[in-house]
Amino acid sequence: MKTLVNISWRNIWRHPARSSVLIAAIVAGLWAGVVTVGLVNGLMLQRIDYLIESEVTHAQLHHPEFLAEGYSWLSIPDHDEIKNWLENDGRVKAFSFRTITDGMLQSPVKTSGVRIRGVDSESERRTTTFHENIVEGSYLDDDTPSAVIMGKTLADDHNMEIGNRIVLTFEDTNNELVSGSFNIVGIFQSASTTYDERNVFVRSNDLIRQLSDSPIYHEAGIMLENEELASAVVSELNSSFSGIEAQTWRQLSPELSMLVELGGVMVILITLIIMIALAFGILNTMLMALFERMRELGMLISIGMSRLRVFTMIMTEAVILTITGAAAGMLLAWITIRHFSTSGVNLEMFAEGAAQLGWDYIIYPVLTPMEFVAILAVVVVITLVASAYPAMKGVRINPLEASKSA
Secondary structure (H helix, E strand, C coil), X not given: CHHHHHHHHHHHCCCHHHHHHHHHHHHHXXXXXXXXXXXXXXXXXXXXXXXXXXXXXXXXXXXXXXXXXXXXXXXXXXXXXXXXXXXXXXXXXXXXXXXXXXXXXECCCCEEEEEEEEECHHHHHHHCCHHHHEEEECCCCCCCCCEEEEEHHHHHHXXXXXXXXXXXXXXXXXXXXXXXXXXEEEEECCCCHHHHCCEEEEEHHHHHHHHCCCCCCCEEEEEECCHHHHHHHHHHHHHHCCCCEEEEHHHHCHHHHHHHHHHHHHHHHHHHHHHHHHXXXXXXXHXXXXXXXXXXXXXXXXXXXXXXXXXXXXXXXXXXXXXXXXXXXXXXXXXXXXXXXXXXXXXXXXHHHXXXXXXXXXXCXXXXXXXXXXXXXHHHHHHHHHHHHHHHHHHXXXXXXXXXXX
C-alpha cells in the first residue's frame, strides 16, 4: 500500500499546475462553504438565544384559550399555588408573571393598536434580559407613577419623547372600556421593528388596578437551569394544575424549533452543493490524467499489476488531491470563523431589512466540531463517487490496445 501511495503522489505532481489549480478550487470552495454554514448557524442561534432570553423563555403557561382569544378575563387560575410550586422546584432558575391585554395607544399625533404588557420589573429582570434593550430613559423600576416604556419605532411614529404622556384604552374583565394616562420613562429597541411598534410595557400593578378588582395574570415566563428540562417541567405543570396550558418554547414558537432542525440540514446541504460542483473538477482532472497514461497503465497490467491495485492507485490519487485541499480549506475556514466569532461580521448595510425580520445585522459565526466532521465526511464521500468512474475506466484498459497508443 505504501508503494501505491508513493506512486499516486508522484503521478499527481506530474502536472503541478493542473493539480495546484484543482487543490486551490477545493480550498476556496470548502472555505466558502464552511464559513457560509458558520454564518447561517450564527444567524439562527443568535435569533433563538435572543428570543428565549429576552421574551419567550424556556417555557410559558397561560389560560388554555388566552393565546387564541386574548381576552383579559382569560387569566391563569390558582396563580399563588403555581408561584409556590415554581419557587420550590430546583429546576426553575427564575420566573415572572405578566398581565397582558390588547388596547389602543393615543397620543397628540395619532392612535395605534398595541399589546399592553404589565410586568413586575424585579422578577422580569431576573427572568429575561429585555431590560438591556432600553436605549433611552430607564426601565420600569423608575419611581415615576404610571410609567410606560415603548418601542423606538412606535415612539418615532407618534413623535414621543421621554417625559411625554400617552393614554392607553383597553377592555377590563367586566367588558367595560377603561383608559389610563401613562408617563413615558423609557424607550426600547429590540431586534425586531415589528415587535417595537406593537408592544408597550407598564407595571403589572398599574395595569391590574384598572383591569380587575383582584390580581390577575395572563402569562408566566419560566427560565430553567437547562433548556432540556423544559418538556419535563411543562408536563408536570399540566398534570399538577387544571385550567392552565404550559408549553415549551418549541411549542410556543414552532418557527424557532424549525430553525434548530434546519441548522443541521444546512450544513450538509451547502457542503453537498459546493462539493458536487467540485466533483466535476475532480472527475475532469482524473479523466485527463487517465487518458494521458493509458499506455503506462496498460504496461503495468501486462507486467503483472492486478486491476484491483490499478483501481486503488487511481482512487488514492483522487483522495490525496481532495484531502490536501480539504485540510487547507478547513483550516482556513476554522481560522476565519474563530476570528469573526469574537469580532462579528458587520452587515450594517442590511440593518433595516434585517430588523424588519427580527434579525441582528452583526453575525457571530458558529460551527461545532461535529459539524466539521460531518462536512469532512461529505467531502470524502463525494470524492470517492467522483473518482469511481475514472478508476473503473482504468481497470477496463486492454493492455494490447494500450501498448499501441502513442
